[in-house]
Amino acid sequence: MLEREAARLSEIQPDHHVLEVGFGPGLGIEAACQYVKGGQGKIYGVDFSEEMVTMATKLVRQDVNDRKVKLILGDVADLSFFESNKFDRVFHCNTYYFWPDLDKAVRELHRVMKTDAIMVTTMNYERSIRMRDIGLFRYGDIDQRRYMNALEACGFRDVSLEKTKNKESGAAYDVMYAKKV
Numbered sequence: 001m002l003e004r005e006a007a008r009l010s011e012i013q014p015d016h017h018v019l020e021v022g023f024g025p026g027l028g029i030e031a032a033c034q035y036v037k038g039g040q041g042k043i044y045g046v047d048f049s050e051e052m053v054t055m056a057t058k059l060v061r062q063d064v065n066d067r068k069v070k071l072i073l074g075d076v077a078d079l080s081f082f083e084s085n086k087f088d089r090v091f092h093c094n095t096y097y098f099w100p101d102l103d104k105a106v107r108e109l110h111r112v113m114k115t116d117a118i119m120v121t122t123m124n125y126e127r128s129i130r131m132r133d134i135g136l137f138r139y140g141d142i143d144q145r146r147y148m149n150a151l152e153a154c155g156f157r158d159v160s161l162e163k164t165k166n167k168e169s170g171a172a173y174d175v176m177y178a179k180k181v
């Protein structure tokens with residue numbers, strides 16, 4: 001699962017404040033939560049689908065009740081409900097393609113991240129290309145260079161792309177890193 005891989009690669013520490021954008025059914029949120037158990041850390045999620053917020057809330061109900069997780073219905077391009085310099089880690093999976101205003105979204109993510117915070121993005125690029133080529137990907141733009149250029153233009157540094165494999169399943173996927181300096 002790419003969401004779990006994104007959480008794992010984020011190297012979340014028990015006291016971290018973490019944001020997942022576009023959490024969908026909530027598997028990444030659930031995974032991230034395991035890393036802050038026993039610490040002061042907290043996992044936040046933002047997704048602009050009411051259905052996804054409902055679904056993910058069911059998945060992590062206990063952690064929501066325990067106030068370890070807060071899921072918010074919202075758009076990544078307007079994170080005004082968060083103060084600046086809040087998050088130690090941000091991660092997202094299979095979602096930047098759908099952000100209507102990539103530059104605005106990236107600026108908001110940069111604003112809410114602390115200095116030295118890391119953002120991790122996972123995706124199955126080859127599969128997405130195949131889906132696009134057979135017409136299953138009519139909305140969204142998966143172009144990795146476009147995303148990485150937007151990050152660099154916004155001020156992120158150490159923007160990188162790696163091809164890697166899931167240790168358990170052996171499935172190949174891409175991971176992108178960016179650091180706020």
Ligand SMILES: C[S@@+](CC[C@H](N)C(=O)[O-])C[C@H]1O[C@@H](n2cnc3c(N)ncnc32)[C@H](O)[C@@H]1O
Pocket residue numbers: 002003021022023024025046047048049052074075076077092093094095098099100
């Ligand atoms: C393809 S799904 C991926 C879900 C999950 N991350 C996964 O990999 O299974 C994209 C998710 O991003 C959310 N999303 C798309 N655009 C968004 C935006 N502008 N702000 C917040 N969430 C967004 C969608 O509602 C959806 O849950």
